[in-house]
Amino acid sequence: MNGSGKGAVLAEPERDITQDFLLCNRCGTCRSICPLYPVYREEWASARGKVELAEAFFRGEKVDDKKLQKIFDLCLHCMMCEENCPSGMRADEIVMAVRAELARRGLIPRLKRIALMALEEMDNALFKLMRAIGLVRRAPLHGIGGRSPLSFLFPLLGWPRERFFPLPKDSPFLSSGQELFRARDMEVIFPDLETLKRGEGLPEGPFDPVKASDLIELVLRARKRNIADGKCAYYFVGHTVNHFFPEESEAVVWVLNLLGVDVLAPKDQVCCGAPVYYAGDIEGARKAAATALERFTGHRYDWLVTSCSSGGLMLKGEFPRLFDLTSDGYFKIAWDPDMDTFHRVPEPSRIRREYPRAADLYREYVEGKVFDINELLVELLGLHEAGKGFQFVFEGDRTTGVRGSSVEEAQAERSNEDTVKRIDLPVVTYHHPCHLKRGQGVEWQPEIILKKLPGYRYVRMQDADRCCGGGGSFTFLNSQAAEEVAGKKMDAVAALRPDVLATACPICRIQLMDMLQRRFVLASKKEGGPPRYIPVKTPIELLCEDLAPILRVEFLDDRRRSG
Numbered sequence: 234m235n236g237s238g239k240g241a242v243l244a245e246p247e248r249d250i251t252q253d254f255l256l257c258n259r260c261g262t263c264r265s266i267c268p269l270y271p272v273y274r275e276e277w278a279s280a281r282g283k284v285e286l287a288e289a290f291f292r293g294e295k296v297d298d299k300k301l302q303k304i305f306d307l308c309l310h311c312m313m314c315e316e317n318c319p320s321g322m323r324a325d326e327i328v329m330a331v332r333a334e335l336a337r338r339g340l341i342p343r344l345k346r347i348a349l350m351a352l353e354e355m356d357n358a359l360f361k362l363m364r365a366i367g368l369v370r371r372a373p374l375h376g377i378g379g380r381s382p383l384s385f386l387f388p389l390l391g392w393p394r395e396r397f398f399p400l401p402k403d404s405p406f407l408s409s410g411q412e413l414f415r416a417r418d419m420e421v422i423f424p425d426l427e428t429l430k431r432g433e434g435l436p437e438g439p440f441d442p443v444k445a446s447d448l449i450e451l452v453l454r455a456r457k458r459n460i461a462d463g464k465c466a467y468y469f470v471g472h473t474v475n476h477f478f479p480e481e482s483e484a485v486v487w488v489l490n491l492l493g494v495d496v497l498a499p500k501d502q503v504c505c506g507a508p509v510y511y512a513g514d515i516e517g518a519r520k521a522a523a524t525a526l527e528r529f530t531g532h533r534y535d536w537l538v539t540s541c542s543s544g545g546l547m548l549k550g551e552f553p554r555l556f557d558l559t560s561d562g563y564f565k566i567a568w569d570p571d572m573d574t575f576h577r578v579p580e581p582s583r584i585r586r587e588y589p590r591a592a593d594l595y596r597e598y599v600e601g602k603v604f605d606i607n608e609l610l611v612e613l614l615g616l617h618e619a620g621k622g623f624q625f626v627f628e629g630d631r632t633t634g635v636r637g638s639s640v641e642e643a644q645a646e647r648s649n650e651d652t653v654k655r656i657d658l659p660v661v662t663y664h665h666p667c668h669l670k671r672g673q674g675v676e677w678q679p680e681i682i683l684k685k686l687p688g689y690r691y692v693r694m695q696d697a698d699r700c701c702g703g704g705g706s707f708t709f710l711n712s713q714a715a716e717e718v719a720g721k722k723m724d725a726v727a728a729l730r731p732d733v734l735a736t737a738c739p740i741c742r743i744q745l746m747d748m749l750q751r752r753f754v755l756a757s758k759k760e761g762g763p764p765r766y767i768p769v770k771t772p773i774e775l776l777c778e779d780l781a782p783i784l785r786v787e788f789l790d791d792r793r794r795s796g
Contacts, residue, residue, distance in 0.1 A: 249561050250330050251575040254291075256322035257284045263314040263324065268700045268718045269307060277304050280314035280324035287327045290334070291575060292568040302340045305331045307711065309704035309718070310511060311667040332513030333563055341512050345706060355503055356408070360401055360476050370400040370477075392712045397750040398743055399477050406470060406479035407500050414486050414496040416460055421491065422785035423453050429783070436782035438688070439658045445687035445783060451614045452491060452780065459493030459613065466609070467534040468498040469548070471505070471541035473739035481739075484777035485540055485606055491780065492613045494536075502528050505547040506555075511705055515563045519555045522547070523588045529598035537602040538609055540773065542669035542738040543705065548603045549673060556591040557584050605669060606773050607679040607737055616681055658690040659732035661775065664722065664745060665698035666738030679737050682772045688779045689733070695725040701736075703744035719748045726767065727752070734769050745769045 263280035264270050276282035286304065290296050305328055314324045335341070363369065384394040424434045430446040466489055474481050486496045506521030529537075539545035554562045565578035585592070604612070611617060661683055669675045676698075683691040702708060702718030726734060726749070734749065736742055746769050753765040 249564075249577070250323075250326050251566060251577060253323050253327060254284070254288060254575050256318075256320040257281065257324075258320055260319065262317055262319060266313045266317050268309060268311060268313065268702065269714065272714050272717045273307075278307065280318075280322075283308070283331075284322070284324055284327055287331050288575075290331060291566045298335065298338065298340055301331070302335050302342070305335070306342065306345075307714070309667070309700050309702065309707055311700035311704070312671040313667070313700065316671050329511075329513065330563075330566060332511075333515050334513075334566075336513035336515065341514060342710075345512055345710060355472065355475065356405060360405070363401055364403060368400055369403045390709070390712070393716075393751075395751055395755050396712065397747045399746065401476040402479050404479075405475045406482035407475050407498065407502070412497065412499050414490055414498070416456070416490045416493045416495050418789045419487075419490045420787045420789060421456065423449060424783060426450055434783070439656055441656055441658060441687045444685065445779075448685050448687060448780070449783060451616075451685075454615070455613045456491065456493035461493075463495075464493065464536075465495040465497060465534045466536040466538045467529070467532060468496050469502060469505070469537055469539050469544060470498065471539065471544045471739070472508075473743075474540055478739055478742065478771075481540055481771050481774055484771070484774045485538070488610070488773055488777050488780070489538070491784075491786070492610075494613070497532060497534055499528065499532070505544045507543045507547045507551075508705065510547065510551060510555075511543075515555070518551075519584070519588070522552050522555050523591050526552075526591055526594040526598065530594065532598070535602070536604050536609055537599060538604055538606055540606045540737070540739075540771065542605070542666040542672065543740070545603060545605045546668045546672040548599055552595055552599060555584075556588060556595060557582060558592055558595060605673060605675045605678075605737070607669075607682055608673075608675045610682055610773070610776070611678045614685075616678075616685075658688065660692050660729070661686070661689040661733040661735055662692055662694040662726075662729055662731040663697060663772075664694070664701055664734060664736040664741060666736060666741045667698075667700055667704075669737055670698050675737075679735070679772045682776060683735060686775055686779050687783075689775065692729060692731070694729045694731070696721065697725075699725075701741050701744050701748070703738070703740040705740055708740070708744045708747075715744065716748070716751075719744060723748050723752045730765075731767065733775065734767055735772050735775060736769060737771055742769050742771070 259281055261279075261281055267279045270279045272278070277286060283305065286296070286301065290301060308325070308328045310325055310328070312325050315322070318324070384396075387394050387396055426446045426449060428434055429449060430442050432440075432442040435442060435445060468482070468485060468489075470482055482498075486498065489496050503524050504521055505525050506518035509521060510518035537548065539548065553559045565580065566575050567578045568574075569576050663680055663683055665676070665679075669679075680691065680693070683689065699722060700718060701722045702715035704715070708715040722745075734745060736745060749767045749769065753767060755764075757764045
């Protein structure tokens with residue numbers, strides 16, 4: 234099974250899970266890189282241990298199903314084991330195969346089942362209730378935790394009382410009446426580039442005039458080209474961004490419109506099925522995916538854009554498997570003692586009968602069109618030009634914070650060496666979401682966007698791609714383990730002391746907000762030191778914030794003037 238989506242991204246030869254069981258040579262490499270192994274220090278916490286248990290399970294050996302369920306629920310799906318396995322075994326897929334079989338037996342934990350039921354609808358009863366009783370966000374980092382009167386309930390969920398997580402905003406992004414945002418409705422007056430390069434017309438505060446001029450020139454070219462070509466993007470929002478971070482959705486629409494791209498954001502879009510999929514409920518995920526595909530019908534667009542790393546991975550890599558568009562799908566597994574190997578259990582396919590339109594809809598509306606917003610921005614701004622690829626970002630420019638450079642060295646570098654006056658820009662760093670970097674192969678794109686920001690200096694933190702402990706529902710169902718996993722990430726942040734921490738996944742964002750609040754605000758106050766507030770934002774939001782004060786923008790559509 235190719236749950237990492239690599240078949241769609243890197244075009245690996247097709248194979249199925251029965252072949253992966255043959256690849257584990259028990260070397261133990263996975264133990265050295267698994268984020269959870271240092272937490273539990275038990276063999277079953279590593280990929281090697283889980284593979285051995287999975288083999289016993291599918292051989293039909295006597296295994297406690299409930300105990301097995303607890304063990305296989307303790308996986309972050311970070312795919313670090315797959316990325317580092319010398320034999321190429323996909324342990325993440327073996328975990329998913331076991332979860333799928335356990336789900337068939339009705340062994341999804343009760344708390345998880347309840348949470349998944351609440352996510353079936355985009356604007357479900359839970360979010361409506363929270364808004365009805367006033368549990369909504371009133372500030373950028375407003376949430377429940379710390380001094381909240383509800384914190385006494387947290388221990389019942391296995392959470393510390395000081396846990397912090399955001400509340401939904403008073404209205405979700407998709408609640409607005411507008412579904413089509415036309416680039417031509419955005420009237421943009423661009424500044425003179427030479428004037429801008431001299432530092433004239435820049436907003437107050439630290440801004441690099443050369444970087445600002447270069448960025449505006451790229452934007453201007455993209456806008457002219459895309460408006461002339463009539464480009465359009467379908468924005469697939471997702472639950473978490475829609476309710477908790479609608480400002481991210483607004484930034485996606487604003488920046489794409491600025492770049493000359495019309496944005497389609499239909500209100501009837503639904504969840505892609507990722508939450509139930511990773512719980513092992515393949516039938517539930519297939520049903521959700523089929524509904525999502527039906528909602529694409531009748532629309533025409535050039536790109537299908539996501540700002541949720543797991544949602545993008547589902548669309549790129551998992552939808553084809555759910556509808557048998559690849560040999561790497563889901564099926565029953567049996568043990569052949571004579572051949573000493575695992576094999577598929579032959580069974581008639583009912584997917585084409587139950588979902589007759591799914592395959593055709595996927596090919597017409599999804600296949601080859603899915604882009605993470607950071608991935609698309611790089612395409613639109615022309616940052617794939619010669620000399621501006623992987624090496625440009627990570628090796629050729631010390632302002633990117635290449636490995637081995639200290640914060641002091643990075644801050645001493647000048648983005649414009651011939652600028653007479655020194656520009657002290659705030660530092661932004663980036664956390665790589667696992668499902669974006671390892672799952673979709675979107676690695677350097679967010680970093681080059683951050684490097685282009687005229688209002689920031691990008692510095693890469695140590696172990697930027699190490700899992701933060703979010704893992705979808707993992708952070709909520711295994712709070713203590715998630716906190717321990719995040720410890721090293723917080724150590725890297727402490728060493729860097731950035732002004733802003735960027736990421737490109739809403740679950741990572743929630744996890745990082747929580748840990749930053751506890752580590753640098755609450756803990757500092759307890760120790761008598763000054764609190765350090767480090768906001769967590771996405772590259773697209775930071776890009777929007779840097780561009781907006783440089784440009785004069787008006788909307789011809791009255792519904793968008795207030796925005």
